[in-house]
Amino acid sequence: MIDAIYFDGQSSRRQPVTLIMHKRVVAMRGEGIKQSHRLSRLRLSERLEHVPRILYMPDGGSVHVSDPRLDKMLAANGYRESRVVGWQRNWMLSLLALVAVVALLLSGYQWGLPWVADQVALHMPAALEKKIGDGQLKLLDKSVMAPSELDPVVQARLQRLFADLKQPRGEKTDYRLEFRRSHxxxxxxxxxxxxxxxxxxxVKLAENDQAVLGVLGHELGHLQRRHSLRRLMQALGVSVLLNVWVGDASSVVATVPTVLLDQKYSRDFEREADQYAIDMMQTNGIPLEPMAVLFERMEKYASRNGEASHRHEQDAKGEGRRSKSRKDEEEEEPEPLDYFSSHPSGGERVAKLRAADRAKK
Incomplete structure (x- = not known):
């Protein structure tokens, strides 16, 4: 016999009672209270240190027991805790469960999310895809782009040369080529x-139409493999992916342009696009050496401008402040190129292009 507190489930009134268990029957006695229930019909809370255990009655009432002898009474009447409760009390099993959960979360992020993102991107309606791209281009034109000042004759020549190229494997990826002056x-x-x-x-840095065509082939590879959308879906996260999956695209349209501005392709995506450019150039019998030379120039340009930017920062710390005219001049200078950031190294890409050229000979 042990003491307990009974709540009838209808009010907050505490009523002292005593509990007796015999042959898997729980008997409860108190002032005006006389109940008996089979143990199998009761639901018990888990055992926690310094917390009363609760026996939930079929009629909605409950009995709160603080007496530690309850566990012995339950065991004597054949009550067994579930395996889950037993595992929770085993620190080794609890640790293993924690490790398993962390591994599951990391696996989902590493492989599950990219897979879901790919599926969403591949099945995204064309109208929504166009709306996302239009929003990004509009934002870029407002922030870092300006109308092209390239000779229209040069633009037309590059448009024609690229349009005349055959896409590898007979693909027919739609595209539209536009030129911009950029900061x-x-x-x-x-x-x-x-x-x-x-x-x-x-175009000016390339000084070679074949090099420009190679870069355009690289970008066409991004379009053909839908890299931008796939990377975007991964960046936006699970909640937005689910919204797109069930048809609510408003959150995507509102968020996408800003995210795309900071978006960088993964190394795998860049390698795919590089290979697409190689395949396209070789399909049309165009050497890859001009593209390799352009990549080398681009990397040198990025390094040179990065060093200049670092010197400007050091000068600013030493001088304290610059004149307004000097600030204006620096703001007009182009920022360092981020073409290779978070991608395969420039050396790796150049080596791959030249190796592909040698293999074709």
Whole structure:
């Protein structure tokens, strides 16, 4: 016999009672209270240190027991805790469970999320894809892009030369080539609506149509493999992916342009796009050496401008402040190129291009 507190489930009134267990029957006695229930019909709370155990009655009432002898009474009447409760009390099993949960979360992030992102990107409606790309291009034009100043004759020549190229494996990836003057220096990128943007600065740095065609082939590879959308879906996270999956795209349209501005492709995506460019150039009998030379120039450009930027920062710390005219001049200078950031190294990419050229000979 042990003491307990009974609550009838209808009020907050505490009623002292005594409990007796015999042959798997729980008998409860108190002032005006006389109940008996089979143990199998009761639900027991888990055992926690310094916390009363609760026996939940079929009628909605409950009995709170602080007496540690309850566990012996339960065991004597054949009550056995569930395996889960037993595992929780075993520190080794609890640790293993924690490790398993962490491993599951990391695996989901490493492999599960990219897989789901790919599925969402591959099944995204074309209208939504176009809307995302239009939003990104509009934002870029407002922030870092300006109308092209490249000779229209040069633009038309590059448009024609690239349009005449055959895509590898007979693919027919739709695209639209546009030119911009840019504050970010020599660059090219593709947006989800099928637009490939090439900056005037990149054309001037290349000094070679074949090199420009190779870079355009690289960007067409990003479009063909839908890298921008796949990377975007991964960056936005699970909640937005689910919204797109069930058809609520409003959160994506509102968030996407800003995210895309900071988006960088993974090394695997860059390697895929490089291989696509190689396949496209070789399909059309165009050597890859000009593209390799351009990549070397781009890397040197990035390094040179990065060092200049670092010197400007050191000068600013020493001088304390610059004149307004000097600030204006520095703001007009293009920022260091981020073409290789978080991607395979420039040396690796150049070596791959030249190796592909040698293998073709």
């Amino acid at each position: 970010i220096g020599p660059n090219a990128f593709a947006v989800p609506n099928g637009v490939i943007v090439m900056t005037d600065e990149l």
